Amino acid sequence: MRNYLLNLIINKNRRIFVSRFFTTSGHTSKESDVLSKKHAEIQHSLYSPLQLPETDLFTFAYNSCKAWKNKTFTQCAVTGKTYTYAQTLDSALRWGSAVKKLLPNRDDGGNSTIAFICSNSPDYVPLILGSIAAGAIVSPISPLYTPEEAANQLRESQAELLVVDSLYESNVDAILKLLGKSLPVVVNGVSEQGRPNAQEVLMDRNAKMLDIDY
Incomplete structure (x- = not known):
């Protein structure tokens, strides 16, 4: 279970928000905090931004x-x-x-x-x-x-x-x-x-x- 969760965190193709308070039996809260900062990032769409009409x-x-x-x-x-x-x-x-x-x-x-x-x-x-x-x-x-x-x-x-x-x-x-x-x-x-x-x-x-x- 621990390895499965780590793979989800590290896999950059998945858009996952990782809580800084997430812990497993193999990581302390401090270690998980470092892991979150290292791998958590903003994922941007591959498509162009949607242009919304500025009209009524x-x-x-x-x-x-x-x-x-x-x-x-x-x-x-x-x-x-x-x-x-x-x-x-x-x-x-x-x-x-x-x-x-x-x-x-x-x-x-x-x-x-x-x-x-x-x-x-x-x-x-x-x-x-x-x-x-x-x-x-x-x-x-x-x-x-x-x-x-x-x-x-x-x-x-x-x-x-x-x-x-x-x-x-x-x-x-x-x-x-x-x-x-x-x-x-x-x-x-x-x-x-x-x-x-x-x-x-x-x-x-x-x-x-x-x-x-x-």
Whole structure:
């Protein structure tokens, strides 16, 4: 066992971090410390460093998807609803324009925060991308959160708008009651309480799109 462990330490082809406190029955703590210093070294990848784009998510998606406009981007396994890359970006720009109307510029010049309680559906993608394109900060909230947990995230993120799937709209009143203040709510789907329907924006080909300059 001792020889096996020493071979692992000495073998430079293996990326192993050796604790300075590692000891065996054949080595004292001091000897192991010297051994660690001698053989422990930083291992670098054989590949070039990954170049991360210095841009926001919408701009990256917009520039990357141009060659795939008519290809399917997302599809719901339950309903079969699909979005192509072009449909996703168009819907995102429609939603972005609506966001600009729903959330006027803040007096302090900061970015408004939009919270989402949505499933991982095809509609969720253009809602997120459009919010980012409009300059908003997005704060996704897990649909599995309790009303208390959701209210805490709304409070801590200082959200100014809540977007919720129609499936979870029944939780909104309890969440806002715990939050202690009213908040504009848009429902992704038909609302049982007459709230605005995000689908009417996403699917309306005549709706105004957000002006972008790329």
